[in-house]
Amino acid sequence: MSSFEGTTASGFLLVLAIVAPFIGVLLSLALGGRASERIALLLMPMGLGIAVAIASGVWRAGAALLYVLGGWKPPLGVVLRADGLSAVMLVTTAIVICAAGLFARAEFQVPRGAPERRAPLMFWTLLLAVWGALNLVFLSSDLFNFYVALELLTFAAVPLVCLSGRAETLAAALRYMLFALLGSVFYLLGVALLYGAYGVLDVGLLSSRIRPDPVAWVALSLMTTGLLAKTALFPLHLWLPPAHAGAPPAASAVLSALVVKGAFFLIVRLWFDVMPGLLPQQAAQLLGALGAAAVLFGSVVALRQARLKLLIAYSTVAQIGYLFFVFPLVIGTDVAHAWNGAAWTGGWMQLVSHAFAKAAMFLAAGLIAEAAGHDRIAELGGIGRALPISVLAFALGGLSLMGVPPSGGFVAKWLLLTAAVEAGQWWWALVMLAGGLLAGAYVFRVLGQLWGDASGPLASLTKVSIRREAIALALALGAVSLGFVSLEPAKLLQIGRTHAAEIVLR
Amino acid sequence: MTDALALAFDFGLAALVLIVATWTLLTRETAAAAVGFVAYGLLLTLVWMRLAAPDVALTEAAIGSGVTGTLLLGAAARLRPTEAAAEAEQPGKAMRFVVALLCASVSAGIAGTILMLPDPAPTLAAEAAAALPETGLGNAVTAVLLSFRSIDTLLETVVLLLALLGVWSLAPDRVWGGRPGPRDGAYQSEVLTFLAQILAPFGIVVAMHFFWIGADAPGGKFQAAAILAAMWILVQRAGLVDSPPVSRRWLRLVVVAGPVVFLAIGFLGSATAGAFLAYPEGYAKPLIVAIEAALLPSLAAALALLVAGPPARTE
């Protein structure tokens, strides 16, 4: 059992991963002005380095990294834990945040000698806060720590949505806030019931004590419902499109690619680490059904959008649905095949490749909107000629969403498809195929406009820097390159799976 | 109190809580609801005392009811003009009935689950009591907050700071860096000034008392900070002082100092005691008191500033 043999070597990196971004937040607020941008740019490579170091530490050790905080072991104290999944998420987060930060320099720069301005200070500080909160989500191993992480994430993400100060973004931010608060309070309710029944908050200890009794079922249902609201799964997705569409492009990228996945990560932790196999197959099928509804609904509504950013946001709603196919496909399959199983690897590939692809698309859309002064698709004709790199980035990201080879999205959907067919649950395969077709429809609709006849004189477009286009393209290429990655690193996803989790999957 | 009397009291209290809560949620006017909420909070304080949780009772009274109530009352007053429009948006009777049914079933499910909790209840009280001497503290809740699970407290101060940041980010660009809240003396009246002059020093003394005894008896920095914040708000509303502009360096440093000291002591622990947020042998209590002392002004400032709102006027 992994739980708490004590701190492992290089465990201190786990503390740094969480604490460093928040130190940046504190310094940024204290020093103000230009310092906030410099501090963020300084912390980005450091944070990336820490994430990579943790990942390689987990890979080399072949086991989870642990850190016992304050020297107190659970059940009284709190432990940080990095397993294979944490490692993958940490690195993905670091890369996307670094890209978004570099991209945002143009929009949130503070010129030398100028007085402190609101938007740059807030953007850089909140970006670091999002990073720290996400790292805490991925490295925590305590139910109440998860709650604090969720709140940190909400408080950092909501003000990013309304950073521009426009009225519709304020409304979107308020709605996001209310949904998020409802979600965390339901999660906390579940924690209260679990503690009342088992007396522990540590994930490892809880997984060994938990029994399939009504208290655990009610608690898990409440917690899952709360987390579904935060991950914007249909039908609790209403808050997402206006919020993600209204934020500054770099913030939209981080919100769609990462923030929304934080809650999903916790659902996985709950279902597979805390209470593996606790809920019957029907519950897993229900989650899968909601995911299918999200795929279909999100894609159809995306097709009908007049604005580019709203289209991309609805596409996020759809792509999140794919993630939930992991539940019906992994729960109930054979132990020998489940974890190494196509479904598990496929689900995580979907998460990572969507992160890169969606971030690329939002950044590209941001550049297009900046150049044209608006993002109404019907009037964006021919912009591809002025911004070829951005449109290429958008196209490559779109290919990953559609699941066209070569791309990470293709590998992910292929794995999920084969898993669905092998498991005899062919209905998910049908939904995935339909989703791919619909994604193709809305991606090509946009590309057709962008590469089509010009709507207006191209000369009137605002210039955007090549460097920012290149960042968007780099992310898109990242999504594509995941298609070439062999399934060897899928072993990384297995490291640190708790013993209890392995027994379960009947 | 004999058992029967205690139970009767509990029943009465519970009924009162339900009545006030229901009234708060169903009354037509928002301002009235805010007042009801403050009353509800005070009743909850009594409930917490009945549940043998004096630290929580103090926190609920100070923060849950006091500071939150001030915030909600102020907002309700400012939003009065929107009441009429909201009336039109009320969902229909049928919708409300369905939602009520849904909520009733959620309640029933949770109540049933609570009644099904195991007896004897699993608890960490024994472990906490056994580990308490090592921290040098007498108050187990303080020990949990600042020793066993200090990461939660550290992160919670960051949560408070982030909320403040979020509130500040809402300022219009033209008044960025300015003073939050309405002009000083906006609520000026002789009674208020008198009250502020008398109450503020008394409140500060009470706050210090709660802070100091928190190590060994119910109390601590959160409650003390809330009282200090309330005193500040009182004094500011009476016009005796004005809110500082948020661009002031000293204000930023005060707000940030608490978490910074906490982190520094945490790193000290990793250097000398083998783990982040651990305390070296024998130094636990003084370090804990130091953290609390550093956190007190930061928390008080953050709470007061959160109630004050985003910058609203330039210097």
Add this chain to the structure above:
Amino acid sequence: MNGAALFGVIAAALVGLGLYGLIVHPQPLRKILSFNVLGSGVFLIFGVVARRGAGAGMGGDPVPQALVITGIVVAFSATALAVALLLRLFEETGRASLRSDVSNANDEAGGNS
């Protein structure tokens, strides 16, 4: 522990009441208020759990009590941020409404990024 069980049921009722208010009221400030009632209900459940875990010379399990203290501060922060958002929305638009046709109207106008 009859007192604790009683307050447990009350806490469940408060959760239901708060949820009702959160869903039904159109005014965001009432939603925020209902969220606070809902939150206090959840904290009370922790309190009941703490009371049931009394022992070792203490009136209650200190861990859930500490969690509630943290939770109360977090809930206040959330309320402050939500109220600030609401007040700002009111200042910008003159109304305090989350209705989508209010925000969608602006969306359809297109606007820039």
